[in-house]
Amino acid sequence: MKRLGVSIYPEHSTPDRDQAYLKLAHEYGFSRVFSCLLSVQGNREKILADFKETVAYANRLGMQVVVDIAPRVFQALKISYEDLSFFNELGASGIRLDLGFTGREEAAMTYNPYGLKIELNMSNGTRYLEQILSYQPKRENLLGCHNFYPHRYTGLAYDHFLHCSWQFKEKGIRTAAFVSSQAASFGPWPVTEGLCTLEMHRTLPVDVQAKHLFATGVIDDVIVGNAYASEEELRALSQIDPDRLTFTVQLNEGITELERKIVLEEPHFYRGDVSDYLIRSTQSRVKYKDVPIPPHLTVEIKRGDVLIDNDLYGQYKGELQIALKPMKNEGKTNVVGRIAEEELILLDMLKPWSPFRFEHKK
Template sequence: MRRLGISVYPNHSKLEEIKEYIELAAKYNFKRVFTCLLSVEGDKEQIVKEFTEVISFAKNKEMEVIADVNPKIFNELEISYNDLTFFKNIGADGIRLDMGFTGNEESIMTFNPQDLKIELNISSGTKYLENILSYQANADYLMGCHNFYPHRYTGLNYEHFITTSKQYKERGITTAAFINSPSAHIGPWPVDEGLCTLEQHRELPIEVQAKHLWATEVIDDVIIANAFAAEGELKALSEIDPYQLTLNCELRGDIPSIEKKIVLEEFHFNRGDVSDYVIRSTQSRVKYKGHEFKPFNTPDIKRGDIIVETSLYAHYAGELQIALQPMKNSGKTNIVGRVAEEELFLLNQIKPWQKFKFNLKKK
């Protein structure tokens, strides 16, 4: 199951604000809460009180709560990896190890009687997971989650992100990564230049970041790293199909009704015999066989153009295509619209037989 999540920081926000945010996120079917103990300062009793109240509220909204920790926090709070009662007492469903131990300790944690999930840091790119599994860890209690990066230009490289995420997905372990809300400015650290896992996401609209993470097929849970995201952003994320890539597009004002129906209403998938030049969705040419598709807009083709072939192309008439690179137009090809500019890079995610659909871009 693919889920949405938010992040909250009790030591940086008022508890009532956090509760309002959790309630709002729950309204839009968010199912995870990330919280951070790494930057917590104060006495143990106060920490327990604040985090317990926040976690209890989230749990009542049927949201899973994972707390970010490291060995330093274990020492400061006098917690042993052999006894995770502290985290159970504050109500957490699991802990995320921002920095780990030697491998054996993590494996022991996966047998904790408190029934807590142990979430590992995916981003490090070492054989960390393999090491833990070599100590005969209980893999059913393992999860994986990437880091987020508040400093501009320090976010993950895409290839590294894919490689490290696959280590977890190939073993059936749930994965998570973070996206950045442009309207939110609260994180665990004072640096505020956005909070995201992938550097290329830092300036993108929030829903495009989420679409991309899910389209990679290596991430299950998408979590907003900074607080508090605007309600419009939460709503936009809740409307994304996590399993089928939906491309925002703009259509020509003079597009005929059948061509418009093909773009927005028909079921699309890329043919298995893929081309370097176009993504091809061919079922519409079968359904609308015999309809006359007249030429009405036939300029040269640019990457991201949405095409419906005319009847001048005989049995190709009615086929939908998305251009992957510039091409000369023979005069037989209608350009009926375009993929939104900020989503053009998502075309790289469409594999052979990949299912996809279009939504009109909101103005």
């Protein structure tokens, strides 16, 4: 099951604000919470005082709280990897190791008596996971999560992201990555230019970022890295189908009711004999082979246009397509709509035989 999460930073907020945000996120089906001890100042008692109330509230909502740490945090708080009772006292469900140890320590931590999850940094691309696995950890207590990057232009390159993610996915480790709210104003650090994992996501709507991450097939959980996402963004994220790519489409004026029905109501899947030019969904041409589809809206075709072949295309009449490249229109294809510009990156994520659907952008 894919999950959604949000982030809180109690040292930059108040318990009331954080708890109101968690309540709202929970109402929209969010079940993960990320927080950070890397930027926190103060002793053990102060940190417990600042975090404990809000973590307890999240737990009452049934949300899983993971806190980000590094070896220097262990040293500063006088915590040993052999004794994780501090994090159990905090109420956390797990700890994320922004920087790790040698592998032996991480493996040992998975056997902690509190059942705390040990979440590993996925973004480095080394053989770190293999090293940990060589020490025979308790695998069900291992998780993976990418970094986020508050500095513009420092986020992960897509190919590196895939390489790192597959290292965890092929070992059966649950994975997570961050998206950035366009409404949020802060994170754990003074620099706040977004908190996404992938640089290509930084200026995109948060739901498009999440659709893209889920469509990669290598990410199980998507977490909003900065605080606070707007209710509109939380709602949009909650409406994503993580298992079926949904394109936001603007329908053209003048399309027929049948064309609207084909786009929005008929089931679609990407035909397996792949073309460089078109994503083809062919079942509608079978269903409506005896129904007229007159030529109209036969304009030139651009990448991202949604097409339905008309009466002039013989046995292809009624077939729905999405254009992958610009093409000439010889009058046999009706251009009935267009995928939202910010979602054009999703076209490359659709795989042959994958189901997909459209959601009308009014």
